[in-house]
Amino acid sequence: MSRETPAAGNGDLVAGHALLAGFRYETRPVVRGYNDRVLCVDVGTLEISEKPVPGEMKAKFTGGKGYGMRLLWDAVKPETKWNDPENEIVIGMGPVCGNTNYPGSGKSLVVSLSPLTGVPIDCNVGGYFGPYLKFSGFDALELRGRAKSDVIVYISGNEGTVQILEAGDESQDSHLLAENMVEIFARDEKDRQHVSSVSAGSGAGNTLIGCLNFSFYDPRRKVARLKQAGRGGIGTVFRDKRIKAVVVRYEGLSSSSNNPADLPVIQKTGLKLHREIIAHDDEQCRMREIGTAHLVEVMNDYDLLPTHNFKFGSHPDAGKIDSHHFSAMVTHGLPDGCWFGCTLACAKAADGFELTTGPYKGSKVTVDGPEYETVAGCGSNIGILDARTVMEINFYCDTYGIDTISFGTLTAFCMECWEKGILNADRTGGLELTWGNSDAVLEMLHRMGRGEGFGLTAGQGVRRMKAIFAREYGADPKLLQDIGCECKGLEYSQYVSKESLAQQGGYSMALKGPQHDEAWLIFMDMVNNHIPTFEAKAEALYYFPMFRTWFGLQGLCKLPWNDIEPADNAGTSEPAKVPEHVQNYVDIFNAVTGRSIDKDELIRQSARVYNFQKVLCLRMGRGRRADDRPPYRMMGPVTVEEYESRAERYDKQLLEQVGFDPSGRTSEEKLEALRKYREDRYEKLLDAVYKRKGWTPAGIPKVETLKDLGIDYPEVVEVVKALGG
Amino acid sequence: MSTVKFLKKHEERCTGCGTCMRTCSTTFFKTDDPGRSCISINPSQQGFAISVCDQRCRLCIAECPVQAITVSAQGTVLVNRKICVGCLACVAVCPIGAMKHQPPDAGPFKCIACGACARKCPENAIEIAVEEAQE
Amino acid sequence: MITVNSEPLPWHDGMTVRDVLTVRKYAFPLLIVRIDGILVPRDSYDSAPVPDGAVVDVVHLMSGG
Numbered sequence: 005m006s007r008e009t010p011a012a013g014n015g016d017l018v019a020g021h022a023l024l025a026g027f028r029y030e031t032r033p034v035v036r037g038y039n040d041r042v043l044c045v046d047v048g049t050l051e052i053s054e055k056p057v058p059g060e061m062k063a064k065f066t067g068g069k070g071y072g073m074r075l076l077w078d079a080v081k082p083e084t085k086w087n088d089p090e091n092e093i094v095i096g097m098g099p100v101c102g103n104t105n106y107p108g109s110g111k112s113l114v115v116s117l118s119p120l121t122g123v124p125i126d127c128n129v130g131g132y133f134g135p136y137l138k139f140s141g142f143d144a145l146e147l148r149g150r151a152k153s154d155v156i157v158y159i160s161g162n163e164g165t166v167q168i169l170e171a172g173d174e175s176q177d178s179h180l181l182a183e184n185m186v187e188i189f190a191r192d193e194k195d196r197q198h199v200s201s202v203s204a205g206s207g208a209g210n211t212l213i214g215c216l217n218f219s220f221y222d223p224r225r226k227v228a229r230l231k232q233a234g235r236g237g238i239g240t241v242f243r244d245k246r247i248k249a250v251v252v253r254y255e256g257l258s259s260s261s262n263n264p265a266d267l268p269v270i271q272k273t274g275l276k277l278h279r280e281i282i283a284h285d286d287e288q289c290r291m292r293e294i295g296t297a298h299l300v301e302v303m304n305d306y307d308l309l310p311t312h313n314f315k316f317g318s319h320p321d322a323g324k325i326d327s328h329h330f331s332a333m334v335t336h337g338l339p340d341g342c343w344f345g346c347t348l349a350c351a352k353a354a355d356g357f358e359l360t361t362g363p364y365k366g367s368k369v370t371v372d373g374p375e376y377e378t379v380a381g382c383g384s385n386i387g388i389l390d391a392r393t394v395m396e397i398n399f400y401c402d403t404y405g406i407d408t409i410s411f412g413t414l415t416a417f418c419m420e421c422w423e424k425g426i427l428n429a430d431r432t433g434g435l436e437l438t439w440g441n442s443d444a445v446l447e448m449l450h451r452m453g454r455g456e457g458f459g460l461t462a463g464q465g466v467r468r469m470k471a472i473f474a475r476e477y478g479a480d481p482k483l484l485q486d487i488g489c490e491c492k493g494l495e496y497s498q499y500v501s502k503e504s505l506a507q508q509g510g511y512s513m514a515l516k517g518p519q520h521d522e523a524w525l526i527f528m529d530m531v532n533n534h535i536p537t538f539e540a541k542a543e544a545l546y547y548f549p550m551f552r553t554w555f556g557l558q559g560l561c562k563l564p565w566n567d568i569e570p571a572d573n574a575g576t577s578e579p580a581k582v583p584e585h586v587q588n589y590v591d592i593f594n595a596v597t598g599r600s601i602d603k604d605e606l607i608r609q610s611a612r613v614y615n616f617q618k619v620l621c622l623r624m625g626r627g628r629r630a631d632d633r634p635p636y637r638m639m640g641p642v643t644v645e646e647y648e649s650r651a652e653r654y655d656k657q658l659l660e661q662v663g664f665d666p667s668g669r670t671s672e673e674k675l676e677a678l679r680k681y682r683e684d685r686y687e688k689l690l691d692a693v694y695k696r697k698g699w700t701p702a703g704i705p706k707v708e709t710l711k712d713l714g715i716d717y718p719e720v721v722e723v724v725k726a727l728g729g
Numbered sequence: 730m731s732t733v734k735f736l737k738k739h740e741e742r743c744t745g746c747g748t749c750m751r752t753c754s755t756t757f758f759k760t761d762d763p764g765r766s767c768i769s770i771n772p773s774q775q776g777f778a779i780s781v782c783d784q785r786c787r788l789c790i791a792e793c794p795v796q797a798i799t800v801s802a803q804g805t806v807l808v809n810r811k812i813c814v815g816c817l818a819c820v821a822v823c824p825i826g827a828m829k830h831q832p833p834d835a836g837p838f839k840c841i842a843c844g845a846c847a848r849k850c851p852e853n854a855i856e857i858a859v860e861e862a863q864e
Numbered sequence: 865m866i867t868v869n870s871e872p873l874p875w876h877d878g879m880t881v882r883d884v885l886t887v888r889k890y891a892f893p894l895l896i897v898r899i900d901g902i903l904v905p906r907d908s909y910d911s912a913p914v915p916d917g918a919v920v921d922v923v924h925l926m927s928g929g
Contacts, residue, residue, distance in 0.1 A: 104816040197795065223796055257813030258835055268832030271817060275830070278821030287906075288893050305891040339794040345816030347792070527892070527924035533870040534923070566894075566926050573925075574896040574903055580925055 017065065019188040021156060021169035027052035031141055031164040037099030037262045037596040038062065042075065043142040043166065045157055047245055048089050048149025052166050057143060068098030069126045069556035070613040071144045072115030076124055077620050079148060082622075086119040086237070087152045087244045095134060095202070096144040099597050100560020102135035103345070104259050105274030106592050107281065110135050110343020112218060118236035118516070119212040120410075120465050121493040123621040125236025126555055130342030130351065131218030131229075132200035135559075136161060136254035139261050151246040158189065161254035171248040177453075178217040179369060179403040182228035183413040185251045186221055196221045198255040200720045201228075203248065204239030207404030210455035211463025213414070213495075215407045216240025224338055225355060227370045230402055231342050235519055236494055237465075239405040249599055255346065265598030273588050273595070278347045281568050285348070291568045292340075294331045295350035296376040296563075301326040303380065307650075308500045308526060310385040312439055313416035314637050315646050316488050317500040321389040325379055329391035333357070348564050350375075354395060361446045362400055363453070372409075374398040380498035381412020386419055387439030397449060404453040409519075410465060413495035415445055417466050417488050426479040433457040466490040485635055486642045492517040492631050501638050503653075505682075506532040506541040509663075510691050512634040513545065514563030515617050515627070521562065522549040528580060542692035551581070553610035558593065565589075612713045615697075615705050616720065623723045629703040632690060640682045644671040647678075654678055704729035733804040735784040736768065737858035743777040745770055749846035749855060756845045757838065764831050767840035768855070771815035779855065782806060782840045785863070789819035789828050789839075797836075800836045804862060805842045810835070868920045875916045881909040884920055894925040 016023050029043075057071070065074045072094040079092045093116045100210045103109045112134025118125035137145060140161025147157070154171035174184045185201040201219045208214025216233040233239075264270055268674025280300040285291055290298045300322065303309035307317030333354040340349040354371045374382075374394055382397040401408045415437070420438040421427040429436060433445045433451075435458055461472065470484040489496040494517025501507040507530075510523030525544050528534050535541045555562045568582045577583070586603055594600055601609070621627030624676065641647040647654055648671055657678065664677045691701060698709030704727045710716040723729075750766035758765040768781040784806050790798045797812035798819060808819075813836040819828045820837050830837045844857040866875045868884055876883075881897050881904055884890075897904040897912075898921040904912045914920060 257814045260833075261837065269831045271815075271830070275817050275821060278818055282821050290893075302892050305889050337791055339792055339818070341794055344794050344814045345818060347818045347821060419815045433927065518781075524926050529891075529924060531869060532922070536870075569894060574906075578916050579896055579923065582925075 005492055018158065018167055018169055021172055023048040024155065024170055025052055025168040027166040029054055029141060029166070029376075030166045031162065034139060034261065034263050035568045036265050036598050038067070039138065039141050039143045040506075041142055042071070042144045042146060042666040043159070044146045044148070045166065045168065046149040047147065047151040047155050047157070047168060047247055050168055052168065054142070060418070064612050065616070066098065066557040066609045066613065067143060068096045068101065068111075068559050069113040069115060069553070070609075071096040072113055072126060073124060073613060073617050073620060074117050075144060075146055076117070076118070077616075077623075079146070079622075080117060082623050083623065084117060086117045086122065086241055089245075089567065090148060091117045091241060092420060093147040093238060093241055093245070094144055095137065095147075097134045097138040098557055098559035099262070100592055102138050103262055103264070103270055103274070103592070103596065104257065105270045105345050106564075106588070107274070107277055107341075107346045107348050108343075108564040108644060109345065109559065111555070111559045111561050112137075112233070113556050113559065114216060114233040114238055115240045116238045117624070118494070120237050120467070121517050121626070123492065123624050124518065124617060125238060125494075126556060126617075127216070127233035127235055127238060128521070128561070129216070129218050129233035130231040130379060130561065131220045131250055132197075132343065133202050133218045133250075134197070135343060136252045137202050139257065140252055140254050140390075145250070147245065147247065147250070154246050156185075156248050157250040159250075159252040161252055162256065165277040174248070176248065177403040178203045178230055178405060180398075181205075181249060182217060182219040182230060185219070185249055188229045189251055189253050194550050195255070196228075197223055199251065199253045201252075202242075202250040203405070204242045205403050205405030205453070206455070207401075207406040207452040207463070207465065208239030209243035210460060211406060211452050212237045212240050212465050212468070213407045213410040214241075214405045216242055217402060217405060222338075222353075225335070225353065225370055229351070229353060229372050230406070231351065231372070231402070232402060234407040234409060236516060239407075243405070262596055264596040269595035270592050273591050275378045275473065276376055277564060277568075277588065280570055281347045281564075282702055284571065285568055290327070291348045291350045291563065291567055293336070294327045294334065295352045295373075296567075297327045297330045297352075297374060297379055299376040300379050300383075303376075303421040303499065304384075306531065307503070310380050310498050310500050312387055313385060313420040313487060314496070314500055315420075315643070316649060317502070319384045319389060322384055324389040325383045325391050325394060328629050330374060330379070330395075333391065333395060338679065339578065346561070346564070348568060350563060357395060357399065358397060359399065361396065362450045364403075369399060371393070371395050371399045372402060377498045378408040378412070381409050382445075385416045385498060386445060387413050390442065391438065393442045393446075396446065400446070400449050400453065404449070406449070406452060409450070409497050412498065413489050414462055414466050414469065415448065417469065418462055420487050421473060421479070424483070426477055429476065431458070463494065466495055467493045487637050488635055489637055490518070491634050491638075492626065494518060496638060499524070499526060501526065501634075502640050505685055505689055506535055506544055508634055508639050508686060509545050509693055510548070511638065513632045513690070513693060514549070515614070515621055516633070518638075522552055524548075538688055538692040539626075541689060542696040545693045546696045547581075547607070550607045550610040550614060551586075553614050554606055557609055557613060560589075608713065609698060612715050615710060615713055616715050618705055619710075619720050619723050622727060627703065629690060629701070632703060633686070636679065636683075639686060640678055644675065647671050679693075700729055702728060730863045731804060732859050733784050733862045734857065734859050735805070736781050736840055736842050736844075736847065737856050738779040739854045739856075740773075740775065740777060740779050742854040743770065743779055743852075744850045744852055745772065745777040746824045746851065748849050748851060752846045756843075767827070767829065767838060768846055769826075780825055780827060782825075784842060786824065788822045788824065792818045792822045794818070803842075803860070806839065807841055808837060808839060813837075830859070866892065866918045866920055869922055873884060875914070879914045881912045881914060881920075883912055885909065885922065888922070890922055890924070892924050896923040896925070897921065898923070
């Protein structure tokens, strides 16, 4: 815990920046995927320290997001707010993270109290920062405090030094800043791939929906590319701490950097998946060609593509933003992994894209993406059916440090408020927020970047806008609640969940807020009809969130699990789980750590962290049953317009499922009957899922559940006991 | 005008004696192990098939995330072990299995058209050739 | 009449798996098709016949973010 004099003394310059504090640590190899050491940087007090990871923490929290939750719990108090200095941003990796053989192994897990929700948010992000930090000697980085003025934190992983530097007049916007950090900290052209930064653009500080950009230098494009820790406003916390960038430099990566217990198993398992991807991706998901954007046309076909603030699930002009338009814009034939060894290579980018608006108008830039979520959120959901405009929004969101998902969903909400007369040009400062008005949307985005006018209002997110519109403009709070697509304060991601009760639960019960990474059950529920009962839905809402949580404990990406499947997957007993890939994960975990878990222990590793996170939400005064209820727009048709657009479907359901004869009834009457039925079923779903998870009907984990998982620590039990758990 | 230097095959002359594989693995790995030979010989309907990098397709070069695979001045595809991070994507993408790997080696290996095997082949079934690269 | 994912669908002479997928707009690439419990390989959707009265399962796997 010693604080030593840095390599250079105070008053010295490092890469042209004044040195504020320095710290030297002993470099040593990773052992079986772990350093058992955490780096703590307080940018307020300028204290830098390291601390060991206790054995109990390693045993119960595994790594990555698990470490993030444990460290955040210890850092905050029940009354801590997102912008208190003690709120931390924890970047955790995980034991499997950084191996170069198994596709999707380079993820960092970022945890903080969210400005939008007040509870922990967690993001799974690519780029080189996390693995380089791990091989520099740390399983996690805790960032805390608030600097007096902007600082840069620099970790020199081969030398074993950490420095806090005074930031200069570098541009804050990430496409320039990430480039700048590479120029400053790389020794020469060849060294650029050894430098990675975390930053957040100008918009992150002006809104509550700020994201973090993790860089990865692309030696072919000769540009520092960006992946986003998008959800929940961690970029906003970062800027509130007045951190301009956190930079790591590390060279010497190899397939044995983790010093795994059994390297051949990792190599063979990775090679098997590489081969599967090379052989089948073209005919399966085309991830190597266009990434997750392949889903745009699929979702439109299944009436799941959010359109006009989630009113509808398809758009007649959706073909104008389908994957082929984006495929025509991106550069093909390059190894587009966001970490080494990811042959799924879904990190697509368009090069030489000429911007037509904003501060960088006329510049030709590389645009990372767009991913499915961005196309849906910043395309169909706001009525923009133009692929070029979606790219431009994508670029500016990223460089400003703004989450494209929240931006899309909150813009859609504003547009519906415009349509309903709640917003008008006086109230938006002249922005005509009609469906599909690209100019207005881009101008609103630039106002977020500049911190001006309605950009500041919209940047507060849907939940705060609802309160403002009710208070200032006399809008009907019930209507705002119905059409404002947020839960727990976080904007929904981009799937229409109306016809899948299980997905309504998957979204709205997700601990951090409605992001689909806990569960995506729409096909299983709505199309396959495989989980018809409440019990079956509850089982799916137990297994999949637990399974998917595990990626975040390890530093893994979810996509290579089920966006590619083995040739014989169809013949297995549970193809939706992709059993061969689950076994791969068990095998590589064991091969890295030298342990011998099975697929049940994999779920238990997740269940510990999941329940701990749930109790942390409760400790922060949230996470109750009421917090798990969606706005009705995500459950069914709110308006007559929506009902009548799918009248045949709804009439049939009323007759066959609700027992309500729709003939001769008005649309209003039918809406009401359908709503009552669906809301009732949602409550029954909550009962079933809570029961399956070992929680009380109020959504509180029972003490016996915590005991069974071995996380019945006094401070944890105390929280649930006070709430009847 | 760039050239390609490669191991030219005359499969009709091959008798499957395996001298080339022994020569390759003992030259580069100091062991007589067919798994550590850049060239492999397998029975085929016509007799024997010789499998070795043709130095032309270059899919491995495009796939390498760290640009560790390059073409030498003579026109041979080489793996730079100092840069390689061992991901083995090149092994998976090679359509003929000529980019090889033996666990737990750090990275892959392949034919560099050194000619050692050709000099030892008793049937002259392989030879070093230099041809113009096709555009 | 046949049953597709628990819902009825009119049958016609010469109906193939591809016809079922087209009518139902099942455009997703990761599908598993079973006719009366028997797995139909992906490369034979164009030709595999669907008999009248068949129970067809078109299982959509998951994908995406």
